[in-house]
Amino acid sequence: MSPLTQAPHGFLSPTGVEIAFLLVGLVTFGAALVTVTTRQLVHAALWLVVALGGLAVEYLLLTAEFIAWVQVLIYVGSVVVLLLFGLMLTKAPIGRSPDADSGNRWVALAVAVVAAAALVWVVVDAFRTTWIDLDGAAAGSTKVTGASLFQNWVLPFEALSVLLLAALVGAIVLSRKAKAESAPPPVNGRAVTGSSPSVTGSGIHPIEQGGEHGSKLVSTRGSEQGSEQEGAR
């Protein structure tokens, strides 16, 4: 049976799943819009949680349960936490900040709207009669996904682990370099940078402050990185 050649279902013939998908999709889309428009930076991160969680629900509705739980674990669990830490470490203002959007806003809006119009037009035009048959065995159960992953995709999977290792090493290198600059004998990075008021070689005030924060960041973000990579594996 080819869904492209014959269309047994009308374009507007809502089923229960479709209604649920539509409602959750609206919530997700709304949360995403708030994320990119709100003036409170921390709220943006929290609305991102809503959007990503909504997407996890959408995955579930599409019977891709493993993906859904991975989504919850990694995005909602670690990425957003990481972003919140980033906001705190860069001393993002709590509350409304009037300059959250740059002057590029209207150009960005135009580009985004035109892109959305083009994409929606193309997608609807191409797939308006295509039907996903969600009945039968789940397409994305853990068993199916695992079998597929470790039978057919094992080599890319291992290559991905190398990528994660590289990212891990990269993050450590970035952190270590900043610490080595601020304190030459790094016995205990936090104690040394915290106690030494001035930094050898660099006389710029923001850098000194940043150096202190950076050394604190290393440990926290390093652990986050580790956990997140565990989750990704």
Place this chain on the structure above:
Amino acid sequence: MHLAYPAVLSALLFCTGLYGVLARRNAILVLMSVELMLNAVNLNLVAFDVWLSKAARDTLHSGQALTLFTIAVAAAEIGIGLAIVLAVHRNRGTSDIDRLRDTAEGHEDGTPTDGAADEKAEATA
């Protein structure tokens, strides 16, 4: 379920992320918007994988495998990206993208110390 629903949702989410990337000043918010765009792609991948696997076109579940890979890569990306943003913030005292204009023609606002810090930031990046 119609394939058009997830596809349209994906397109809208992607463009929302696009707007965020182009319009937000704070680099961390830009990273959030990038996450949105990646998730839109993921939704597309999952939806098409489900469709194609049911239609017996594809038995490898390549869409879901690719989604997993994308999630992993996105996690790595957000880690490195945040590290860069923090390094920039440490050196410049700001993480506003439109104030990092060292590549501008003329480069009026750059002081020598800024230049040195910029080099350092590039080196750390």
Place this chain on the structure above:
Amino acid sequence: MTTTTLAVLVPLLPFLGAVAGLLLGRAAPGFVRPLAVLPTLAALALACTVAADQGGGRAVDAHTELTPTGSVPIELALYIDGFAVLVAVLVAFVAACVQIYSTGYLRDDPRYPSYAALVSLFTSAMLLVVYSGDLIVLLVGWEVMGICSYFLVGHYWETPEARAASIKAFLVTKLGDVPFLIGLFALATDAGSFRITTVLGTVAHGGLHHPTLVGLLLLCGVAGKSAQFPLHTWLPDAMAGPTPVSALIHAATMVAAGVYFVARLLPVFEAAAAVMVVLAVMGAVTMVGSALAALAQDDIKRVLAYSTIGQLGYMTGALAVGDRGAAVFHLLSHGAFKALLFLAAGVIIHAAGTNSLAVMSRTSGLRDRVPDAYWTMTVALLALAAIPPFSGFFSKESVLGAAEHAATGHAEHAPGSAGWIVLVAGLATALLTAAYATRLWLLAFRGRGAAAADHGRQPLSMTVILWVLAVPSLAFGGFAYRSLPGWFDGRALTPTLTTSVLGTGLALVGGLATYGTWQRTRTLAARAPLGAVAAHPEGDAGLVEAEAIAAHEPAFGDVAHAPDPADPGRLLLGPLHRHAADGFHLDAVYDALFVRPVLAAASLVQFLDREVVETYVRGAGALPRLLGAAVRRAQTGNVQTYVSALLAGTVVLAVAVLLVATGA
């Protein structure tokens, strides 16, 4: 070895010495002095041998053609007659004296190696001119002398006077050389060869189509090189060079080249009577004017420089009346005593610490400090003033005799008018020459005032040379006037009674008049103190001279003269003095006639280039610059705008592709 081989070696040895000196100058300073002196001495010995071999007999004419050179062949040719061998001996003799003198004069000079090498090169070039039988080869030596004089006059290039003088010497002589070159080409085109023998043969057969034009063109070059009016102005300024260089340029080499060239090609000039008259007028104006100017100069070397111009005027006059024997005779004797005058002046400047006659006239005891210079300079000045029996008397009388000969219509080629012009001017100049020679002697050696400071004895290499040169100044004329005609054209050089009495009488009158005036003016000297002495009088002679030249203008306001009421020349010349001291304002005239128009034209060209041409260039650049400014505005440095533009373009392209793909 044959005479030809020896003759080739004569210019070659100083040339090799110069090359070796330039190469080894820095590496091996110990070899510099031998390399400077020995090749010149060897050239002198060889030149004497060649002279003895030739012996005034038939001319040696040897030539070889290295390679075909187009329509008119250029050959390496030697043409050695009596004139050539004697002038070569003089050149080598004076050059050897100058080289030995320079070892003492410039003994502490850091640039001595290059200086000595250039003097050797200069000597070599002059010897090439003397011996060459081909006009193009002669021209090579001629131009090498020009560039060497540029370097040597500018030896003290730290002083602005020397820089200006070297450039002036080079430019003025080049100004004459351009028509000279054209004249040479015209001559060779008519003759079909650059060989002097062929040219003279053509002239003898009347094969020259435009003798007047060719003669006048050649005269331009001669006037430039031999410092004849109106191209003589470079020579007094060339005094900014070291004294030995002045001696070399003035006595034997550079200025002699022009006279020698005319003597060698005299038939070419004789082919047109107009040229001979022009030559006579040129010589007459030169000798009278320069003698007047010499009487007003304050710088001892400038006095001598103007006297050189005057004596060259005598030679030109002799040529104008068609007697090249007399011209070369005067060239030889003048070479000896003028070299002596300059070298003695160098000693005096060293001892006095100044080159100003006004200052010397307020210094007593100078002649006791430098007795060698005193006696030899006296001899040379007597020779200059043509007092018998010094050598200058015989040579000058031969010139005057030749002029009288032509004036009375006995010369075959020279017009009588030329004879009269030369005779009258020559007699007037004899009076003036004696006057300025006496003035120089009185002011330099008979000064009253503070005693001259004692800087120790002069180096032996300098004083001995003075005595060596004093011998020919004293005796050359008397011994030579009988034997020389055998080497030359055979025309007698014996003084005639009329001109001898007239010339000597006028010279005595001039000398006595100056003495009388000086007796009256010397009392004024004590009332008008003047003085500027070199800052380091104990240094070597070259340093003292450089400082003296540099100090003259700040002290007296002018390089040429000093406001000295005790100067007998001032009283003798009367209102003429001011103009004579300035060289009759010829420099100002040239400035108005040539320099300023050239500068104005240059500024016009500059204006055209800057304002007109460049406007087009700038206009052409305006549009790209505007576009560039517009594009530059896009480079804001904001990454987000870049990405926005990128994505907008992507969307547009994607929509366009879609429209095309769907066929809309």
